[in-house]
Amino acid sequence: MPEHMMSEHAISEHAMPEHATPEHTGARGPVGIRFEQVTVAYDGTAVLEDFDLEVGAGEVMALLGPSGSGKTTALRAVAGFVRPARGRVRIGDRDVTDLPPHARDVGMVVQQYALFPHMRVADNVAFGLKARRTPRGQVAERVAEALEMVGMGGYARRYPRELSGGQQQRVALARALAVRPGVLLLDEPLSALDARLRSGMLAELDRLHRELPDVCVLYVTHDQMEALTLADRVAVMDRARLREVGTPRALYRAPRGSFTASFVGSANLLPVTRAGEGKVRFGDTELRVATPGPGDGGAAATLCVRPHRIVLGDGGANVLRGVARAVQWRGATHRVALEVAGHEVVADVPESASTPRVGDRAAVSFAAEDGVLLDD
Amino acid sequence: MLVHTRKGRWAVWAVFAVVCVPLFALPLLVIATASLSTNWSGVLPSGPTGVHYASATRGESLAALSVSLQTALLASVLALAVGTWAALAAASLGRRGRRLMDALFMLPVAVPSVVVGLAVLVAYSRPPVLLNGTRWIVMLAHTVLVTAFAYQSVSAALARLDPAYAQAAASLGARPWYVLWRVKLPLLLPSLTAAAGLCFALSMGELSATMMLYPPDWMPLPVQIFAATDRGSLFTGSALAVVLMAATSLVLLAVSRIRTEASYR
Numbered sequence A: 001m002p003e004h005m006m007s008e009h010a011i012s013e014h015a016m017p018e019h020a021t022p023e024h025t026g027a028r029g030p031v032g033i034r035f036e037q038v039t040v041a042y043d044g045t046a047v048l049e050d051f052d053l054e055v056g057a058g059e060v061m062a063l064l065g066p067s068g069s070g071k072t073t074a075l076r077a078v079a080g081f082v083r084p085a086r087g088r089v090r091i092g093d094r095d096v097t098d099l100p101p102h103a104r105d106v107g108m109v110v111q112q113y114a115l116f117p118h119m120r121v122a123d124n125v126a127f128g129l130k131a132r133r134t135p136r137g138q139v140a141e142r143v144a145e146a147l148e149m150v151g152m153g154g155y156a157r158r159y160p161r162e163l164s165g166g167q168q169q170r171v172a173l174a175r176a177l178a179v180r181p182g183v184l185l186l187d188e189p190l191s192a193l194d195a196r197l198r199s200g201m202l203a204e205l206d207r208l209h210r211e212l213p214d215v216c217v218l219y220v221t222h223d224q225m226e227a228l229t230l231a232d233r234v235a236v237m238d239r240a241r242l243r244e245v246g247t248p249r250a251l252y253r254a255p256r257g258s259f260t261a262s263f264v265g266s267a268n269l270l271p272v273t274r275a276g277e278g279k280v281r282f283g284d285t286e287l288r289v290a291t292p293g294p295g296d297g298g299a300a301a302t303l304c305v306r307p308h309r310i311v312l313g314d315g316g317a318n319v320l321r322g323v324a325r326a327v328q329w330r331g332a333t334h335r336v337a338l339e340v341a342g343h344e345v346v347a348d349v350p351e352s353a354s355t356p357r358v359g360d361r362a363a364v365s366f367a368a369e370d371g372v373l374l375d376d
Numbered sequence B: 001m002l003v004h005t006r007k008g009r010w011a012v013w014a015v016f017a018v019v020c021v022p023l024f025a026l027p028l029l030v031i032a033t034a035s036l037s038t039n040w041s042g043v044l045p046s047g048p049t050g051v052h053y054a055s056a057t058r059g060e061s062l063a064a065l066s067v068s069l070q071t072a073l074l075a076s077v078l079a080l081a082v083g084t085w086a087a088l089a090a091a092s093l094g095r096r097g098r099r100l101m102d103a104l105f106m107l108p109v110a111v112p113s114v115v116v117g118l119a120v121l122v123a124y125s126r127p128p129v130l131l132n133g134t135r136w137i138v139m140l141a142h143t144v145l146v147t148a149f150a151y152q153s154v155s156a157a158l159a160r161l162d163p164a165y166a167q168a169a170a171s172l173g174a175r176p177w178y179v180l181w182r183v184k185l186p187l188l189l190p191s192l193t194a195a196a197g198l199c200f201a202l203s204m205g206e207l208s209a210t211m212m213l214y215p216p217d218w219m220p221l222p223v224q225i226f227a228a229t230d231r232g233s234l235f236t237g238s239a240l241a242v243v244l245m246a247a248t249s250l251v252l253l254a255v256s257r258i259r260t261e262a263s264y265r
């Protein structure tokens, strides 16, 4: 046996964990995705710029951003449908930037599902297996298994046009999962469903990922609820650029930029000036904030306070006084908009007898750790 | 019909009858009537007979029908293959390449078919490719003429095809050939059969280029019809025309029966 073959053999035996059969994870064990400085341009306009992101093996990463921010483009760069003008895309340890889509070993589900209309459900799901020359005997078994996984076992003989939107969505998912891809790309897979179905499918996706813990998922959405529910980490995008990456909790509790602060959850963004260690001035009120940092006096900054962290009354560390300009009933809470020092401060307060009415003078307060100083 | 009152609907039908019946149906009716008569000197023909049909389905005429069918079959199959291939190739080219292909395949349509006939005649009358005097020159001219239509209908259908299908297939690991064979072509099949029918009908009726090219042993039916009427045998010509019409319609009907799952989309 030639030497290079021997060494290859040795490596592949070591690199393969015992439990991971070759088909299970695209012959390579769990893989992640890495974007390195990826830039994509259409007609000279960059729609994705210097995009740097690493998604770990088995991780669920949500790409969250407004319409047109380049989320789909990033996904298509992984699938191989757009060519980056610069930068590399890696799946596991393979540089896939120059590989054609069919050689990338990804599963993909798009918004309109794109089920093949001329094939029955079973043939749709079998498509990827047959295209990859899976032995005949295994195909039927794997198709049944994939359909069972999404709860569509009884629909194998139907045509896509005979299914509801939610059922088509499940079949599209089964079709992508049947080939046991290392990474799963989901482009707004729930956006064609109504609100009730969507929350059901969200739970279903969560369960699926627990059943397939090795699959790395890139989930594109402009719905923050989906991102926060499903993702291990969220990448916030705006105007072709990555703004911030973090766990949903971190992005929500301590956003770094004002775009993230207002896009993930709602936020009061108050213009303040720094006034020494842990202190800022808002109008003529001095506020204490948790954010440590140089208190170079006088520098302008933005303070983020979440509306539901603000309470009525003057019991907290930071007290703001103003006039109620609007009060909205929102079921469990009231949303009170106060005018404070010429700015609007919104508070979500529980229903109570002391809720101010429009025109009343009122005081609200929040704790020092709920005031987050932003970078911009 | 987008008209909802009863009166309005009647009016639309009346206009339809007045405009379309004389324009399209009447000439065909006249031919059908003429093919069954021996004499037409008054308003209506006289002397009903089946003798024209007896001769139209025998000997020389039957041979001409068979020549036409063979020519049209070969030309439309070739045209469909070449047109589909060219349309697929054009779709993967850039914008300028596609324009060039479009222009190239527009040529046989834009240029009068007499000119196409002459061009084919001149081009293939001397070595190295000497086709003049053989049946192949007729088939070649027909193929050139109808490929343009095949190309156009297939590229129109390709432009309407949602790229998401081919992309979904590719991301599932299908190579380009597999995608073409299992996804694109099946989805295009309704357009392909329509294009084939169109090519077949056009070839069955082609006269002007054929006139310049046909060898004595390969005389298609339209040429036979022309010769008959030229001799003054109007009624025989009419019978031949009806046979041509019937044969073409039968084939078109058969082609349109090729239904696929894709056509239920």
Ligand SMILES: Nc1ncnc2c1ncn2[C@@H]1O[C@H](COP(=O)(O)OP(=O)(O)OP(=O)(O)O)[C@@H](O)[C@H]1O
Pocket (backbone or CB within 6 Å): A042, A047, A065, A066, A067, A068, A069, A070, A071, A072, A073, A074, A222
């Ligand atoms: N094929 C294309 N040609 C030219 N511009 C394109 C093309 N595809 C996308 N774009 C542009 O790239 C930008 C980003 O598009 P992309 O589809 O990535 O946005 P997105 O974040 O997915 O938005 P949405 O939430 O609306 O789907 C948009 O401004 C869009 O107009």
Ligand SMILES: [Mg+2]
Pocket (backbone or CB within 6 Å): A071, A072, A073, A187
């Ligand atoms: Mg998108």
